[in-house]
Amino acid sequence: MSGDAITARVSDDALARACGADEVAAALVKAGCQVERVSSWGMHWLEPLVEVDGKGWGPVTPDRVQEIIEGGAGDIGIGLIADHPFIKRQQRLTFARAGKTCPLSVEAYEATGGWAGMRRARVIGPAQVLQEVVQSGLRGRGGAGFPAGIKWQTVAGAQGEQKYIVCNADEGDSGTFADRMLMEGDPFSLVEGMAIAGHAVGANRGYIYVRSEYPDAIRKLQDAIRACGALVAPFEVEVRVGAGAYVCGEETSLLNSLEGKRGEVRAKPPLPAIEGLFGCPTVVNNVLTLAAIPHILAEGGAALYDGLGIDRSKGTMPIQLAGNIKHGGLFECAFGITLRELVYDVGGGTASGRLVKAVQVGGPLGAYLHPDQFDMPFDYEAYAAANALIGHGGIVVFDDTADMGAMARFAMEFCAAESCGKCTPCRIGAVRGVEIVDRIRAKGTDGGRQPDRIEIAPQMHNAPKDARSRADEIQLLEDLCETMKFGSLCALGGFTPYPVMSALKHWPEDFGG
């Protein structure tokens, strides 16, 4: 009697599966349930989450399945999922479907407002689409925060037979997973956003460049594109897989990689909007930027978007709560929320139960923020003013056992490992940075450095002949960071100084001082 079977919903998001969702789903099937694999609600501490009639249980292990079917397991029950405080506090636009639909169901996508933006865009015409995207105030969600509408206008106005829409899905920043969740949970919205962009600027081809670390997202995108190819035609989309280079998240390096070259950064100008992929005018936007487009293009969407947020940071930001946090997951809300609210009220403090020592916002290139700075509003300009960045909206929490000196060293080490090698400040500066941090932190010495054999040679007139003190080394690190910040071609070398200098500024005791 399948009519009487309980329908249980379990996420098929990669994170839920990594936590055991497949095993739980199998146990539910074995117990006679109908199982629907849906996208993730984004409450990661509760994954695998099982939903029956709107009520949730999590984290579920296969041995608890029988109790759930019988309506028990109260200790892991959370009641109605939609009423959970973590969900209630959010304002979900980009992630409106999260937890609610089967990711690859065209019908479910359409029934929840899908394709409405694209159809309307085709009716109102490219000029009006461009105007509405500008009006919405949408800024690139990849990190730089460049106004999407202006970029599109540039491409629309550029001369060229062939134009491209490139989606940057090379989400390499640690602490970020919103792109992955969107691609796995709502892939059609990304394709729709790209099709609208193509319509607006006159491009008929699009590429989604996904990092190879996301096998689930790659598979789902490919399936989704097959399923909706006819709907978005004549626009064509293709998935391209990265090859493990972090720097390919930088747009010009990504374009080189798409062209089949080393992922080296290009000097700008020319901007990709004028000379991008294969020298053609190209829109390069992040996953979240493009996925926000269908909502903006829906009736009245642009004005609604513009009405959210503060100052010049408009709309909502999918914030990712990660690291040592009790309630980690995806939290989409309007700009302006403070870190204090995010870390303590929403996130519930650290997972380890210890004191919060530091929070890194914006990935490996973002500054480490001290709890004293937690009242800063989430806003592009406010963060920039504090020598920090919002980046892709990832927040990584560290408890008081973290060694910030080691994290500063890691920032330099990471930059050295991932530098594309094109510009000197990044390629060599990062290696020297690791060495200087090591000398500052060296145990049993005063942190200085003796002149080496070559430096003391009489013919080395300009080489310093005296030993360097620890203070000299710190000065040298500051100088090096200055050079990297202003001399690097892209954000990898240019922003690595943020985590290093912020760690040194707020936690000098972790540098052996």
Add this chain to the structure above:
Amino acid sequence: MSMNQTTRLAEICAAHRHREGPLLPILHEVQAEFGCVDTECEIAIAAVLNLSRAEVHGVVSFYHDFTSQRDTRPEVQICRAEACKARGVEALMEAASQAAGDRVFIKTVYCLGLCSVGPSARVGDRLVARLDEAKLKQLIENS
């Protein structure tokens, strides 16, 4: 390279050469099938795409996913980026390398996108999160 491999390589190149920017898709497929992209492969691919071998080698050596020598050991990728560090992955690394010994290749990766439930690892296309020492050891021993 055996006859079989030569034929297979030619097939892979033929399947992709009409695409825009065909090199990376070809290299991915060669790496997946042959376990590496060696000198002979580079020469053959360069000939098909009308590139110099240096250009192909430059690309192969740039990306972490491509290797010039085949490693037959099973591979376990462990994320050691900031979010997993904040959740204690570094404390597991010694036990991991002990469990791996010479038999398993432990590859450090930076971010698998499971940053709220780390430490995490990947074996093939399978991801595992919320690792502790026992779970990680078991994962390595079973790989």
